[in-house]
Amino acid sequence: MRRVVVTGIGMINSVGNDKESSFKAICNGECGIDTITLFDPTDFSVKIAGEVKDFDPSTVMPAKEVKKADRFIHLGLKAAQEAMADAAIETLTDRTRFGISAGSGVGGLPSIENNSKILENRGPRRISPFFIPGALVNMLGGFVSIEHGLQGPNLSSVTACAAGTHSISEATKTIMCNGADQMLVVSAECAITGVGIGGFAAMKALSTRNDEPKKASRPFDANRDGFIMGEGAAALVLEEYESAVARGAKIYGEIIGFGESGDANHITTPSLDGPARAMKAAYEMAGRPKLDYVNAHGTSTPINDKNETAALKELLGGAENCPPMSSIKGQIGHCLGAAGSIEAVTCLMAMRDGIIPPTINYETPDENCDLDYVPNKAREAELNVVMSNSFGFGGTNGVVIFKKI
Numbered sequence: 001m002r003r004v005v006v007t008g009i010g011m012i013n014s015v016g017n018d019k020e021s022s023f024k025a026i027c028n029g030e031c032g033i034d035t036i037t038l039f040d041p042t043d044f045s046v047k048i049a050g051e052v053k054d055f056d057p058s059t060v061m062p063a064k065e066v067k068k069a070d071r072f073i074h075l076g077l078k079a080a081q082e083a084m085a086d087a088a089i090e091t092l093t094d095r096t097r098f099g100i101s102a103g104s105g106v107g108g109l110p111s112i113e114n115n116s117k118i119l120e121n122r123g124p125r126r127i128s129p130f131f132i133p134g135a136l137v138n139m140l141g142g143f144v145s146i147e148h149g150l151q152g153p154n155l156s157s158v159t160a161c162a163a164g165t166h167s168i169s170e171a172t173k174t175i176m177c178n179g180a181d182q183m184l185v186v187s188a189e190c191a192i193t194g195v196g197i198g199g200f201a202a203m204k205a206l207s208t209r210n211d212e213p214k215k216a217s218r219p220f221d222a223n224r225d226g227f228i229m230g231e232g233a234a235a236l237v238l239e240e241y242e243s244a245v246a247r248g249a250k251i252y253g254e255i256i257g258f259g260e261s262g263d264a265n266h267i268t269t270p271s272l273d274g275p276a277r278a279m280k281a282a283y284e285m286a287g288r289p290k291l292d293y294v295n296a297h298g299t300s301t302p303i304n305d306k307n308e309t310a311a312l313k314e315l316l317g318g319a320e321n322c323p324p325m326s327s328i329k330g331q332i333g334h335c336l337g338a339a340g341s342i343e344a345v346t347c348l349m350a351m352r353d354g355i356i357p358p359t360i361n362y363e364t365p366d367e368n369c370d371l372d373y374v375p376n377k378a379r380e381a382e383l384n385v386v387m388s389n390s391f392g393f394g395g396t397n398g399v400v401i402f403k404k405i
Contacts (some may be wrong), residue, residue: 005255014331172258188338254404356380
């Protein structure tokens with residue numbers, strides 16, 4: 001089986017518009033969550049989210065083309081451009097061997113909401129001809145592949161909050177099985193709309209700590225009361241190891257394991273068994289290595305954080321065997337389908353710099369969450385093997401393990 005490495009990365013989220021500023025802010029414990037500005041939240045029970053700030057879509061595509069694509073595609077283009085530049089692939093000798101693996105949880109929700117209003121108020125003839133091709137999840141991969149001339153496999157994962165991680169594992173499988181030599185992974189999400197916030201709030205999934213936005217997302221803390229919606233995107237360039245070495249590429253890490261599972265339990269409530277089986281599959285594939293750090297799904301919901309803690313203890317045989325585990329969702333919110341790729345990029349940069357990002361807003365321990373969550377302050381550490389978890393509605397789970405080379 002061919003080895004797969006990461007040679008380029010990029011990301012954008014509520015604390016930074018590129019990978020370096022984002023990672024620095026995450027490690028400094030900065031929080032990008034604030035009162036919503038993308039729509040008027042006055043009548044909503046939830047009025048806060050982690051919005052991307054000071055982003056002009058005309059910087060990533062021609063101004064006259066912006067209206068043809070939803071905001072999640074704009075954000076994905078930004079992350080993909082950064083990752084491709086970072087990988088320094090100046091010429092593609094065979095474009096048919098360079099593919100794309102995209103991911104998003106809900107895709108063009110702003111476009112869906114806007115065009116639904118147009119239909120209701122102005123009639124069907126006023127619906128934008130760009131609505132459908134600008135809102136479909138797979139058009140993220142479509143727009144990005146066209147921009148970079150990637151003619152290999154064009155795949156998309158639409159698996160809720162596990163989509164970003166599944167897009168990595170799908171790309172890895174493609175290279176391992178010789179379906180491509182390089183794959184650009186890109187996941188993006190922008191669901192901070194009236195119907196998005198209203199829908200998740202109706203499920204009681206979101207925190208209502210509107211008066212303390214910077215403290216609202218508090219993974220593993222006893223007083224957590226739900227997640228905070230975030231938006232953003234991340235991208236990774238994956239390559240077959242030998243070809244990456246031959247061209248002298250810098251290598252952030254090797255993908256040595258991935259795992260996937262289904263809960264078959266409940267449409268929204270996560271189980272313990274499903275995440276545990278995904279972790280075990282990735283861990284076994286990787287050869288049962290010593291884990292130096294786990295980037296948690298860590299949503300700040302009562303059930304997820306408790307179950308994820310228990311699943312890791314089950315995998316490794318007790319709390320005393322578990323490495324430090326932290327969640328960055330206190331800093332940037334939960335970016336849904338983009339979360340897995342953003343957190344994977346964070347893991348790779350953590351290995352590069354030898355630092356573990358903190359779990360911020362951790363103030364009151366929960367007896368059901370009894371691991372080392374790297375509370376409130378980043379920690380220097382030698383990181384050689386790291387694991388990243390993602391779990392989604394419908395009981396879909398994804399885990400990926402990276403190794404430093």
